[in-house]
Amino acid sequence: QVQLQESGPGLxxxxxxxxxTCIVSGYSISSGYHWGWIRQPPGxxxxxxxSIYHSGxxxxxxxxxxxxxxxxxxxxNQFSLKLSSVTAADTAVYYCARHRIAxxxxxxxxxxxxxxxxxxxSS
Amino acid sequence: xxxxxxxxxxxxxxxxTARITCSGDALPNQNAYWYQQKPGQAPVLVIYxxxxxxxxxxxxxxxxxxxxxxxxxxxxxxxxxxxxYYCQSxxxxxxxxxxxxGTKLTVL
Numbered sequence: 609q610v611q612l613q614e615s616g617p618g619l620x621x622x623x624x625x626x627x628x629t630c631i632v633s634g635y636s637i638s639s640g641y642h643w644g645w646i647r648q649p650p651g652x653x654x655x656x657x658x659s660i661y662h663s664g665x666x667x668x669x670x671x672x673x674x675x676x677x678x679x680x681x682x683x684x685n686q687f688s689l690k691l692s693s694v695t696a697a698d699t700a701v702y703y704c705a706r707h708r709i710a711x712x713x714x715x716x717x718x719x720x721x722x723x724x725x726x727x728x729x730s731s
Numbered sequence: 732x733x734x735x736x737x738x739x740x741x742x743x744x745x746x747x748t749a750r751i752t753c754s755g756d757a758l759p760n761q762n763a764y765w766y767q768q769k770p771g772q773a774p775v776l777v778i779y780x781x782x783x784x785x786x787x788x789x790x791x792x793x794x795x796x797x798x799x800x801x802x803x804x805x806x807x808x809x810x811x812x813x814x815x816y817y818c819q820s821x822x823x824x825x826x827x828x829x830x831x832x833g834t835k836l837t838v839l
Contacts (some may be wrong), residue, residue, distance in 0.1 A: 644828075654766075654774065654817055656828035659773040667826060671732065703773055716821050716828065717764040721784065 610635040612722035620698075620729050626691040630704030630722060631684075632676040638662045639710045644707035644718060645678060645689045655700075659707045660687055691711050694729045701726050733757060735831035741838040749805040751834045753818030758797055763801040764819045765794060767812075768833075774817060778803060805836075812837040813838045 616628035630643070637643060644659035656669030660678040667677045672691070680687040691698060702725055705718035735755040743749040753763060762781050767775035776785040778794035781801055791806045805812055818831040 646830075653833045654819075656830065658827075669827065714762060714798040716762070716782060716825075717776055717779045717819065718766075718774075719779075721773040721775070724773050 610706060610720055612706065612720065614702060614704050614722045614725040616702075616727070618726060618728060620694055620727060621731050622695055622729055623693055626689070626694050626698060626727055626729070628689045628702055628704075628725065628727070629686055630688070631686045633685070634704075635662060635706070636682075637680060637685050637687065642707035642709050643680065643687045644705050645676075646703045646705060646718065646721075647698075648703070648724070649697075649700045657689065657691075657702075659709070696729050699727065699729045733829050735818050735820060735829055737816075737818060737831040737834045739832070740837065742839055743808050745810060746807055746839045749808050749812070749836055751803045751805075751816050751818075751836065752800055752828065753802070753831050754772045754800045755820060755829070755831075757823045758790055758796065758799050758820060760816070760823065761820045761825065763794070765803045766817045767817065768815045768817065769813075777816075808836075808838055810838050812836060 609680040611633045613631045620626045642661050644660045645657040657703045660666035666678045675692045677690045708717050737753050763779040767777050768774040781796040782794045793804045795802045815833045817833045
């Protein structure tokens with residue numbers, strides 16, 4: 609049974625970099641699938657941040673203007689998110705999830721998800 | 732940027748049928764996915780590839796697609812189905828993920 613768990617600071621100061629890690633258990637990241645980050649501001653909807661393959665190839669939501677960097681650590685079966693120059697608008701619950709992608713966009717879904725972690729941007 | 736449009740809210744009585752729609756220009760050529768999110772919990776995949784029910788999801792949940800609109804149907808709604816529902820797809824490039832704004836299902 610695949611399980612994902614987010615970890616990282618719950619409070620980040622404006623203009624600093626938000627750093628989160630997602631630890632995967634019950635499945636080897638190297639076995640396949642992409643791995644993604646999604647966030648949800650309080651009381652609002654879901655926003656995809658980006659996803660990465662175990663090889664390290666990644667792609668991000670253009671709306672974040674290159675502030676997001678996703679990396680993978682196969683030796684520790686985890687992947688990470690760094691979001692630079694944060695503002696109050698980046699306050700959200702951040703989720704990690706396994707991301708199923710098939711060629712030509714025929715399959716593209718997230719399952720399962722981690723429980724999420726709230727990150728607040730405030731001085 | 733590409734958008735998926737959902738109604739903000741849908742209300743039904745127990746035992747009735749709830750239909751939640753999601754519209755997007757690329758949906759005729761891209762599959763859609765549905766997630767259920769209950770308060771304080773992470774989203775759960777309900778429907779994948781427009782019509783396929785995810786593992787462990789009750790048979791009362793079904794998905795359909797017609798042109799630029801996909802629909803999540805919940806037949807015989809139960810109180811436990813009260814939740815936010817989000818559709819998800821990708822843009823016409825097939826690369827960038829987009830979520831709908833979400834629909835709050837209220838069971839009266």
